[in-house]
Amino acid sequence: MSEPNQLVELLSAKRIAERLETLADEINQHYAGREILLVSILDGAIIFTADLLRLLQVPTQLDCLRISSYGNSTRPASAPRITGSLKSDLQGRHILLVDDILDTGNTMEQATREILALHPESLKTCVFLDKPDRRANGFQADWIGFSIPNEFVVGYGLDYAGRYRELPYLAKLHLTEPS
Secondary structure (H helix, E strand, O other): OOOOOEEEEEEOHHHHHHHHHHHHHHHHHHOOOOOEEEEEEEOOOHHHHHHHHHHOOOOEEEEEEEEEOOOOOOOOOOOOEEEEOOOOOOOOOEEEEEEEEEOOOHHHHHHHHHHHOOOOOEEEEEEEEEOHHHOOOOOOOOEEEEEOOOOOEEEOOEOEOOEOOOOOOEEEEEOOOOO
16 A cells, blocks of 8 residues: 655745735735736636735736646646636736746746737736746746745645645645555
């Protein structure tokens, strides 16, 4: 029988909540007097988006974009594929693109390219986590929750093969090999 996968907490729920308040304050200041359309990249960013959205004090609408690249792996299995389209008209609007993790940068680069093709007034990006050591391009997010080392993490919406999203904290996942 194999050992269960091991989780090592990296960021507590309290620390995440404190950082979210700071991010929301910065975003509120930046967009003061303007309405934004928050575009969340599903599935990983759902919890981060929901918590951030509740802290925003500027008029905000929500839309979601589904992009797939990891599958059941700890590494991107393919180039990012957009698997769901936006319902909102983006032309002339202020867009805040939100994702769970900025890793290679390929997903955010593709998503921003798709959004810019729809002619928004402005586009800014916000990510819960940044892994600068993994960057395959020069993409930089406008707002970053936390920078982390090149570790595979789960919790707070991030998963491994669909598991661990429900954890209220962020943890490093140590996979055990089947015996």
